[in-house]
Amino acid sequence: xxxxxxxxxxxxxxxxxxxxxxxxxxxxxxxxxxxxxxxxxxxxxxxxxxxxxxxxxxxxxxxxxxxxxxxxxxxxxxxxxxxxxxxxxxxxxxxxxxxxxxxxxxxxxxxxxxxxxxxxxxxxxxxxxxxxxxxxxxxxxxxxxxxxxxxxxxxxxxxxxxxxxxxxxxxxxxxxxxxxxxxxxxxxxxxxxxxxxxxxxxxxxxxxxxxxxxxxxxxxxxxxxxxxxxxxxxxxxxxxxxxxxxxxxxxxxxxxxxxxxxxxxxxxxxxxxxxxxxxxxxxxxxxxxxxxxxxxxxxxxxxxxxxxxxxxxxxxxxxxxxxxxxxxxxxxxxxxxxxxxxxxxxxxxxxxxxxxxxxxxxxxxxxxxxxxxxxxxxxxxxxxxxxxxxxxxxxxxxxxxxxxxxxxxxxxxxxxxxxxxxxxxxxxxxxxxxxxxxxxxxxxxxxxxxxxxxxxxxxxxxxxxxxxxxxxxxxxxxxxxxxxxxxxxxxxxxxxxxxxxxxxxxxxxxxxxxxxxxxx
Numbered sequence: 396x397x398x399x400x401x402x403x404x405x406x407x408x409x410x411x412x413x414x415x416x417x418x419x420x421x422x423x424x425x426x427x428x429x430x431x432x433x434x435x436x437x438x439x440x441x442x443x444x445x446x447x448x449x450x451x452x453x454x455x456x457x458x459x460x461x462x463x464x465x466x467x468x469x470x471x472x473x474x475x476x477x478x479x480x481x482x483x484x485x486x487x488x489x490x491x492x493x494x495x496x497x498x499x500x501x502x503x504x505x506x507x508x509x510x511x512x513x514x515x516x517x518x519x520x521x522x523x524x525x526x527x528x529x530x531x532x533x534x535x536x537x538x539x540x541x542x543x544x545x546x547x548x549x550x551x552x553x554x555x556x557x558x559x560x561x562x563x564x565x566x567x568x569x570x571x572x573x574x575x576x577x578x579x580x581x582x583x584x585x586x587x588x589x590x591x592x593x594x595x596x597x598x599x600x601x602x603x604x605x606x607x608x609x610x611x612x613x614x615x616x617x618x619x620x621x622x623x624x625x626x627x628x629x630x631x632x633x634x635x636x637x638x639x640x641x642x643x644x645x646x647x648x649x650x651x652x653x654x655x656x657x658x659x660x661x662x663x664x665x666x667x668x669x670x671x672x673x674x675x676x677x678x679x680x681x682x683x684x685x686x687x688x689x690x691x692x693x694x695x696x697x698x699x700x701x702x703x704x705x706x707x708x709x710x711x712x713x714x715x716x717x718x719x720x721x722x723x724x725x726x727x728x729x730x731x732x733x734x735x736x737x738x739x740x741x742x743x744x745x746x747x748x749x750x751x752x753x754x755x756x757x758x759x760x761x762x763x764x765x766x767x768x769x770x771x772x773x774x775x776x777x778x779x780x781x782x783x784x785x786x787x788x789x790x791x792x793x794x795x796x797x798x799x800x801x802x803x804x805x806x807x808x809x810x811x812x813x814x815x816x817x818x819x820x821x822x823x824x825x826x827x828x829x830x831x832x833x834x835x836x837x838x839x840x841x842x843x844x845x846x847x848x849x850x851x852x853x854x855x856x857x858x859x860x861x862x863x864x865x866x867x868x869x870x871x872x873x874x875x876x877x878x879x880x881x882x883x884x885x886x887x888x889x890x891x892x893x894x895x896x897x898x899x900x901x902x903x904x905x906x907x908x909x910x911x912x913x914x915x
């Protein structure tokens with residue numbers, strides 16, 4: 396299913412997200428008891444109903460909480476109880492509605508009162524399709540005294556949980572305006588253009604690339620809902636509907652460059668960008684060879700809007716995140732809490748003690764003051780990622796602070812090693828972690844998923860190790876290689892290195908116990 400959404404002046408046909416439709420959704424929610432301060436979970440894939448639903452929440456001064464359709468019962472129970480969810484709007488996807496019903500039955504707080512499905516009748520659920528047309532197309536806004544302040548929570552995202560349980564990232568009503576940075580000045584969305592960001596509406600990337608900033612820039616948002624990713628099919632849609640600006644994570648680009656791009660007319664794309672995970676230089680080079688477009692990488696978090704980017708007025712550096720955004724005083728702090736020298740690693744930290752917060756910075760982790768204080772203190776919001784800065788002010792990603800490997804006195808970032816390993820033709824996916832070593836303290840380990848046609852042999856391990864030695868500093872090469880069928884990932888697709896480390900520690904513990912028993 397393909398939809399265009401946007402302002403009537405830029406849509407190619409009547410937008411399914413018109414003001415009248417938004418008012419009808421607001422009236423539907425209000426009629427069923429949803430109001431100011433209530434939490435509404437939106438699990439709607441890339442269905443066009445998401446757009447009037449989230450805007451209706453804003454009109455009601457309810458708190459919108461997007462979520463992915465891949466959530467299971469235990470994920471939903473956690474969100475229901477942690478977020479105090481009062482209402483949910485959901486699309487039927489596999490067993491999702493069954494999972495929601497089970498989670499409602501087993502949740503502790505029992506806050507969920509309203510379930511709306513956009514997929515037809517179901518016992519215990521309000522049928523969106525049956526009721527929406529009967530709702531008025533005008534919405535009566537509440538008196539000013541009953542409206543939220545601009546500093547109140549508007550939107551909450553649960554993080555993907557790469558380290559611990561998901562956190563509730565809260566944004567206020569200034570967040571939407573701050574995405575002008577993202578859309579106008581990084582994605583280069585155009586007045587009257589057609590922008591496409593590849594993202595399910597359950598992730599923060601959706602409002603980064605499919606809503607606030609793009610509409611404020613005058614661009615139409617292209618929406619493509621699919622059940623299974625198909626690179627060729629996606630390229631066909633992009634060609635048919637004349638996409639002008641494009642944003643996707645590096646994983647998508649890795650699939651696109653494997654296609655015969657000469658078969659598709661992509662000449663309408665004026666600008667292409669990437670974010671969500673570090674971009675391997677190999678992907679950058681292949682995409683430029685095939686399209687003539689230079690990918691511009693950026694960095695941000697669920698907690699921010701775009702905070703570092705390769706801007707259109709800068710020369711992009713393949714592999715670099717770029718330079719800090721306007722309004723973002725990004726400093727790299729060393730272990731002593733001082734700003735790192737050029738070329739030295741430091742933790743990415745946003746200065747917030749100058750009386751003006753960076754635009755779009757979150758207001759805190761909702762209902763977790765202790766966690767907020769642990770990340771936001773001493774005049775800085777501590778991002779938690781390590782990077783180094785070159786002489787031109789460009790930042791280069793190293794890894795999460797707790798992912799950096801210290802071996803024989805050297806500090807090794809997982810991404811720099813992964814970038815080299817990924818260039819080997821046998822490697823489909825790779826995760827770099829550290830494992831204990833009695834001599835070096837830690838050594839580099841590569842957990843690898845092989846491409847089709849390759850077998851996991853000792854000879855291949857040696858070949859990959861030699862390949863890394865020849866393409867980067869030898870001390871970074873993986874002394875330990877494990878071939879696996881799949882890598883553990885969050886439901887957003889990010890590699891869970893902490894789970895890989897935990898499995899390694901459990902294996903080492905069992906080995907130690909076996910050796911101890913053998914010596915008895």
